[in-house]
Amino acid sequence: MSVKSAEVATEKVSVDDQEPKPLRNRLDPGQGRRGWLLIAPTLVTLTIVIVYPVLRALYLSFQKDAALDPQSGMFVAGGFAGIDNYTHWILQQCGAVACAPGTNAASFYNVVWITVMFAVITVILETALGLWFAMIMNKKLKGRGLLRAAILIPWAIPTAVTAKLFFFIFAYKGIANSVMNANILWTGETWPARLAIIVADVWKTTPFMALLILAGLQLISTEVYESAKVDGASAWQRFTHITLPLVRPALMVAVLFRTLDVLRMYDLPAILTQGSNGTTTLSILVVKELRGAPNSSAALSTITFLFIFFIAYMFIRFLGASVTDDDPAQRKGK
Numbered sequence: 001m002s003v004k005s006a007e008v009a010t011e012k013v014s015v016d017d018q019e020p021k022p023l024r025n026r027l028d029p030g031q032g033r034r035g036w037l038l039i040a041p042t043l044v045t046l047t048i049v050i051v052y053p054v055l056r057a058l059y060l061s062f063q064k065d066a067a068l069d070p071q072s073g074m075f076v077a078g079g080f081a082g083i084d085n086y087t088h089w090i091l092q093q094c095g096a097v098a099c100a101p102g103t104n105a106a107s108f109y110n111v112v113w114i115t116v117m118f119a120v121i122t123v124i125l126e127t128a129l130g131l132w133f134a135m136i137m138n139k140k141l142k143g144r145g146l147l148r149a150a151i152l153i154p155w156a157i158p159t160a161v162t163a164k165l166f167f168f169i170f171a172y173k174g175i176a177n178s179v180m181n182a183n184i185l186w187t188g189e190t191w192p193a194r195l196a197i198i199v200a201d202v203w204k205t206t207p208f209m210a211l212l213i214l215a216g217l218q219l220i221s222t223e224v225y226e227s228a229k230v231d232g233a234s235a236w237q238r239f240t241h242i243t244l245p246l247v248r249p250a251l252m253v254a255v256l257f258r259t260l261d262v263l264r265m266y267d268l269p270a271i272l273t274q275g276s277n278g279t280t281t282l283s284i285l286v287v288k289e290l291r292g293a294p295n296s297s298a299a300l301s302t303i304t305f306l307f308i309f310f311i312a313y314m315f316i317r318f319l320g321a322s323v324t325d326d327d328p329a330q331r332k333g334k
Helices: 003-017 028-059 084-090 105-138 145-153 160-168 175-180 190-218 224-228 235-262 267-272 284-291 294-324 328-333
Strands: none
Touching: 028 294, 084 105, 084 294, 105 145, 105 190, 105 235, 160 175, 160 190, 160 267, 175 284, 190 235, 190 267, 224 235, 235 294, 267 294, 284 294
């Protein structure tokens, strides 16, 4: 090797050994301003649509509702109410006495129970059916694209249209009674009305769950299943030891989204039963109170928001952590 070749080789090695220079983390001032200008319309829109209504509702929740002034005979603003609007719901207090049965405040905890009941039943059914549909859509079948499109049709239909569709299905002389050869007042009795809402919600939202779970299933490599087959694992063992553990992150996200959505259910019971016969949800109760006492309704909407936020926190804290974090024993061994 010549001296020149050796020098070139040495220079090449020295260049390769050099550590790459770190990239600049600071943006050019012009780029920063351009970025803020690009997101400014979105920030303004979110402020108008979300931030201002939330702050306004919070402010109104601490104000008294307008009342009739006995001296002037006019409705006047009530002024600052403190936490009276909140105790009106939580403690069911109407002034200095307990709220009479039949009032909105007296039915608060029963409405909370109904809302949670709808959430638990529908989410369990939609998760089970969604997982089943997702596994079918994940298989290599002829016409798989058509099958996926057909399953997603209920999710594409507006909820108001779905509610009106099932209103006719569960009418006294509707399809349900004709098929069952029965005379059930589906929207006129408590548990039939609740069952009608559950069936309509499951039919409408199961495709949403299936779509989210399908995204998780498609991330699982086929080689894992092939290796399990070679080792003699049965279909049930592959499902319980491979599919469920690997699809769990997507499954938990789907359950979280669906739970938060069903806790604010309004349109289905409002159209199917008008919130009667034991189908009043928290959102319907807010609207009922809004007609006569808007500031008290603002307090109830704030309580509803905090309730849903608490449920979301519990999901993320106790279910999300077990999905994303490593096992404590594994972390200790590292």
